[in-house]
Amino acid sequence: xxxxxxxxxxxRPRQNSPVREKILNVASELFYRxxxxxxxxxxxxxxxxxxxxxxxxxFPTKDDLVxxxxxREHRDxxxxxxxxxxxxGDRPRQELSAHLKWLAAYITGPRYRGCPFLNMAIxxxxxxxxGRIVAHKNKSELHRRFLAxxxxxxxKSPESLAxxxxxxxxxxxxxxxxxxxxxxxxxxADGGEALIAVATGTFAKRG
Amino acid sequence: xxxxxxxxxxxRPRQNSPVREKILNVASELFYRxxxxxxxxxxxxxxxxxxxxxxxxxFPTKDDLVxxxxxREHRDxxxxxxxxxxxxGDRPRQELSAHLKWLAAYITGPRYRGCPFLNMAIxxxxxxxxGRIVAHKNKSELHRRFLAxxxxxxxKSPESLAxxxxxxxxxxxxxxxxxxxxxxxxxxADGGEALIAVATGTFAKRG
DNA sequence: CCTAAACGATACAGATCTGTATCGCACTTG
DNA sequence: CAAGTGCGATACAGATCTGTATCGTTTAGG
Numbered sequence: 047x048x049x050x051x052x053x054x055x056x057x058r059p060r061q062n063s064p065v066r067e068k069i070l071n072v073a074s075e076l077f078y079r080x081x082x083x084x085x086x087x088x089x090x091x092x093x094x095x096x097x098x099x100x101x102x103x104x105f106p107t108k109d110d111l112v113x114x115x116x117x118r119e120h121r122d123x124x125x126x127x128x129x130x131x132x133x134x135g136d137r138p139r140q141e142l143s144a145h146l147k148w149l150a151a152y153i154t155g156p157r158y159r160g161c162p163f164l165n166m167a168i169x170x171x172x173x174x175x176x177g178r179i180v181a182h183k184n185k186s187e188l189h190r191r192f193l194a195x196x197x198x199x200x201x202k203s204p205e206s207l208a209x210x211x212x213x214x215x216x217x218x219x220x221x222x223x224x225x226x227x228x229x230x231x232x233x234x235a236d237g238g239e240a241l242i243a244v245a246t247g248t249f250a251k252r253g
Numbered sequence: 254x255x256x257x258x259x260x261x262x263x264x265r266p267r268q269n270s271p272v273r274e275k276i277l278n279v280a281s282e283l284f285y286r287x288x289x290x291x292x293x294x295x296x297x298x299x300x301x302x303x304x305x306x307x308x309x310x311x312f313p314t315k316d317d318l319v320x321x322x323x324x325r326e327h328r329d330x331x332x333x334x335x336x337x338x339x340x341x342g343d344r345p346r347q348e349l350s351a352h353l354k355w356l357a358a359y360i361t362g363p364r365y366r367g368c369p370f371l372n373m374a375i376x377x378x379x380x381x382x383x384g385r386i387v388a389h390k391n392k393s394e395l396h397r398r399f400l401a402x403x404x405x406x407x408x409k410s411p412e413s414l415a416x417x418x419x420x421x422x423x424x425x426x427x428x429x430x431x432x433x434x435x436x437x438x439x440x441x442a443d444g445g446e447a448l449i450a451v452a453t454g455t456f457a458k459r460g
Numbered sequence: 461c462c463t464a465a466a467c468g469a470t471a472c473a474g475a476t477c478t479g480t481a482t483c484g485c486a487c488t489t490g
Numbered sequence: 491c492a493a494g495t496g497c498g499a500t501a502c503a504g505a506t507c508t509g510t511a512t513c514g515t516t517t518a519g520g
Contacts, residue, residue: 065497081378083290086477097498098479108478160375167431168367168375171288178431185431209440210421210447216437217424224374224385224392230423233416237448240417244447249456272467293507304468305509315508 066104069094074115079159082112082169082177112166113176119162120184127191138198139242142211145195146238153218153234154227161219188212199246207245214238273311276301281322286366289319289376289384319373320383326369327391334398345405346449349418352402353445360425360441361434368426395419406453414452421445 072094076085087108091098105111130148134141152158159165163181170178192211196204215238218231225231243249279301283292294315298305312318337355341348359365366372370388377385399418403411422445425438432438450456 063496079378081290081376083288083376084378087479088477095498097496097500099481099499100497102479103496106479159378161427163431164427165375168372168427169288169290171286171366171430181431185428185436189432189437206440206443209437210444212437213424213428213440213444214417214420215424216428217420217422217426219424220368220371220375220427221392221420221423223378224370224388225396229392230396230416230419233413233420236413237417237420240451241444241447244451244456249451270466294509295507302468304466304470306469306511307467309509310466313509 063104065096065100069096069101069104070111070114070118073111074118077112077115078162078165082166087111109176113180116162116166116177116180116184120180120187123184124187138195139246142192142195142199142242143235143239146211146235149215150218150232150234153222153231158222158227160223161216164216164219185212185216188215196245199242201242201245202247203245207241210241210245211238214241270311272303272307276303276308276311277318277321277325280318281325284319284322285369285372289373294318316383320387323369323373323384323387323391327387327394330391331394345402346453349399349402349406349449350442350446353418353442356422357425357439357441360429360438365429365434367430368423371423371426392419392423395422403452406449408449408452409454410452414448417448417452418445421448 069090073085073090076090076093087098087101090111091101094101101111105114126148127145130144131141134144163184166177167181172178189208189212192208193204196207196211201207214234218234221229222231276297280292280297283297283300294305294308297318298308301308308318312321333355334352337351338348341351370391373384374388379385396415396419399415400411403414403418408414421441425441428436429438
């Protein structure tokens with residue numbers, strides 16, 4: 047009799063359903079481009095060609111769909127990070143520059159519309175939402191990785207340098223939504239290098 | 254006959270109506286705390302005790318109400334800036350530090366819920382909205398003032414320094430919405446000082 | 461004092477929102 | 491073949507959204 051509950055048969059992709067993929071793809075694009083609150087599930091249904099029942103089968107609520115969107119953005123973001131890290135070998139100083147470089151290019155890209163995690167957190171200030179948990183995870187991880195690199199280059203205060211680099215990056219993410227990609231965001235890489243220089247004492251106090 | 258059009262009689266405060274004030278106060282508080290899209294005009298009406306007709310008399314659309322909210326935030330923001338500037342006399346280097354300091358304190362404050370201008374721009378990516386114009390004005394002005402100060406301290410590249418400081422500040426504004434005020438945002442002042450030091454050559458390259 | 465305007469209250473229009481219910485069809489698996 | 495499940499289509503529920511229309515009533519200016 048316990049059989050019926052323990053089912054979990056092979057007949058449940060649970061993740062790889064093509065319909066689920068299609069819905070998530072369309073929703074991600076719309077959420078990112080237009081904002082989450084601005085996009086209704088009906089729009090996602092219409093654009094994806096799926097049925098509303100299918101959407102709610104794979105994502106019990108819109109909040110879950112949003113969380114899935116962010117979860118995938120999170121995975122993709124650090125997958126790219128890992129690639130860049132691997133290409134830098136074991137040279138943390140070079141790796142830092144490489145990250146600043148691709149992040150600057152990321153912002154300059156044509157499809158860029160801000161940081162999905164910052165955007166979500168600002169759209170939904172209420173705490174406890176599934177999407178906010180993913181956003182927090184993303185920014186924590188970003189800080190954690192910069193902290194490791196800051197230690198790797200023997201920064202005087204690694205915590206402080208990691209903080210500063212995160213600020214500079216999030217500032218470029220956010221400000222570009224107001225003053226554009228050719229605004230202050232253009233100073234991301236140079237600013238990062240300056241902060242690294244001070245933190246490592248590559249510059250010595252004068253006078 | 255032209256009389257009826259040119260009226261503009263004293264019987265039109267057009268700005269100082271107590272009802273208008275009350276509506277704008279309540280709307281500003283709600284928009285800032287909960288987000289603009291999350292707050293309906295009905296809520297503003299209920300909380301303000303005003304009539305819906307009154308709201309739409311003073312603010313033809315919700316967009317206009319949002320713009321009025323941001324317009325006042327803009328005025329208040331630079332009013333405070335001016336106070337700090339005045340207290341710094343004609344010493345741009347000290348003034349820069351003073352601004353970094355009060356901005357850091359601003360973020361730490363209990364009622365802080367991010368930057369109204371960044372928040373609005375992120376909530377409404379569509380261009381041309383009245384609120385976005387105010388947001389752009391605010392960030393432009395911020396950059397303009399930092400540029401003037403950067404020139405005042407004879408920074409090597411004033412534009413670059415102004416860019417970097419704006420990024421750092423907006424980063425603190427935005428990141429605090431995810432990792433909290435005790436997260437990376439705590440590094441705002443120190444990070445700013447480091448950028449200024451490099452830009453002015455207060456640190457000289459070593460090796 | 462009298463007229464015009466501001467105001468509160470209420471109802472309403474029309475759209476849109478999230479989420480559910482119900483149908484019949486296709487496919488797969490036992 | 492039979493049963494279960496995914497799927498599309500559609501209708502619907504109930505709430506909420508922006509904005510308008512229509513009432514009196516109050517208030518202030520010429």
